[in-house]
Amino acid sequence: MGLSIDEIERVAADVVRRGDLPMLGQEPGRAYRLGVMGGTFDPIHNGHLVAAEQAFDDLELDTVVFMPAGRPAFKQDKQVSEGEDRYAMTLLATADNPHFLASRFEVDRAGITYTADTLERLRAIYPENVEIYFITGADAIADIVRWRDAERLSRLAHLVGATRPGYDLSHAQRAIEESGIRFDVTYLEVPALAISSSYLRERVRHGQSLRYLTPDAVTGYIHKHQLYGASQLGYGSKPTEGRE
Numbered sequence: 366m367g368l369s370i371d372e373i374e375r376v377a378a379d380v381v382r383r384g385d386l387p388m389l390g391q392e393p394g395r396a397y398r399l400g401v402m403g404g405t406f407d408p409i410h411n412g413h414l415v416a417a418e419q420a421f422d423d424l425e426l427d428t429v430v431f432m433p434a435g436r437p438a439f440k441q442d443k444q445v446s447e448g449e450d451r452y453a454m455t456l457l458a459t460a461d462n463p464h465f466l467a468s469r470f471e472v473d474r475a476g477i478t479y480t481a482d483t484l485e486r487l488r489a490i491y492p493e494n495v496e497i498y499f500i501t502g503a504d505a506i507a508d509i510v511r512w513r514d515a516e517r518l519s520r521l522a523h524l525v526g527a528t529r530p531g532y533d534l535s536h537a538q539r540a541i542e543e544s545g546i547r548f549d550v551t552y553l554e555v556p557a558l559a560i561s562s563s564y565l566r567e568r569v570r571h572g573q574s575l576r577y578l579t580p581d582a583v584t585g586y587i588h589k590h591q592l593y594g595a596s597q598l599g600y601g602s603k604p605t606e607g608r609e
């Protein structure tokens with residue numbers, strides 16, 4: 366038997382509301398787990414991708430949504446690439462993984478994109494049988510107590526802290542204990558990937574290769590759009606100026 370007109374309209378309205386978010390929560394008796402990987406992604410790199418893939422496996426997530434921040438809260442004094450470029454690179458980097466989705470949910474939002482607001486909006490969209498897991502680096506976990514509406518945030522999602530190489534977890538744990546906020550944090554040991562967006566930007570500035578640090582499609586985009594001072598001649602080509 367097909368759906369009634371009312372049901373079709375409800376589903377259609379839901380799809381519009383969710384935009385590029387995954388459909389989850391349809392079976393009332395089943396528990397779903399939505400992973401959200403938030404970041405500036407300027408540019409996205411293999412550290413982000415490995416952390417998300419590992420969170421997907423270890424926490425048995427249904428899907429991981431990569432959500433480039435619109436205007437990142439803590440990077441207002443820094444120059445950040447256009448949201449469209451960061452979203453495009455995120456889309457290119459995640460397209461070949463069926464576990465991943467790239468979302469415009471934050472880049473399309475005006476103003477500073479606070480995570481508590483994002484999670485509240487997601488909570489309103491999904492039914493209660495969908496749990497949200499916000500994935501972030503363990504360094505960010507130490508900071509999270511200073512995020513906007515940290516207490517509200519703690520009630521909206523579980524946190525997944527990906528440990529970066531050389532990172533001492535006791536700092537994050539102490540910060541959380543001292544805040545008195547009851548965050549539910551799972552720490553993930555991500556293999557030693559000392560990769561960061563700043564390191565990639567620096568390599569581009571010096572005309573150095575990004576191969577194996579980020580997917581080739583992202584490198585191609587960086588050169589095509591000449592981000593971070595990249596030469597348009599193609600990846601691997603060294604600029605004549607600006608190399609140390």
Ligand SMILES: Nc1ncnc2c1ncn2[C@@H]1O[C@H](COP(=O)(O)OP(=O)(O)OP(=O)(O)O)[C@@H](O)[C@H]1O
Nearest residue numbers: 404405406412416501502505527558560561562563
């Ligand atoms: N190599 C990595 N392994 C695990 N998590 C990471 C790694 N790099 C970044 N993260 C985490 O991913 C999230 C998004 O990171 P972000 O987009 O700011 O990249 P970044 O490499 O930290 O950038 P930048 O070098 O510009 O500070 C953050 O929570 C960050 O802690």
Ligand SMILES: O=C(O)c1ccc[n+]([C@@H]2O[C@H](COP(=O)([O-])O)[C@@H](O)[C@H]2O)c1
Nearest residue numbers: 403404405434438439479480481512513
């Ligand atoms: O909401 C906040 O106050 C807040 C403060 C700092 C960072 N965040 C979020 O944490 C994620 C990683 O941020 P960043 O700056 O390390 O790329 C990204 O989704 C940000 O929106 C959120």
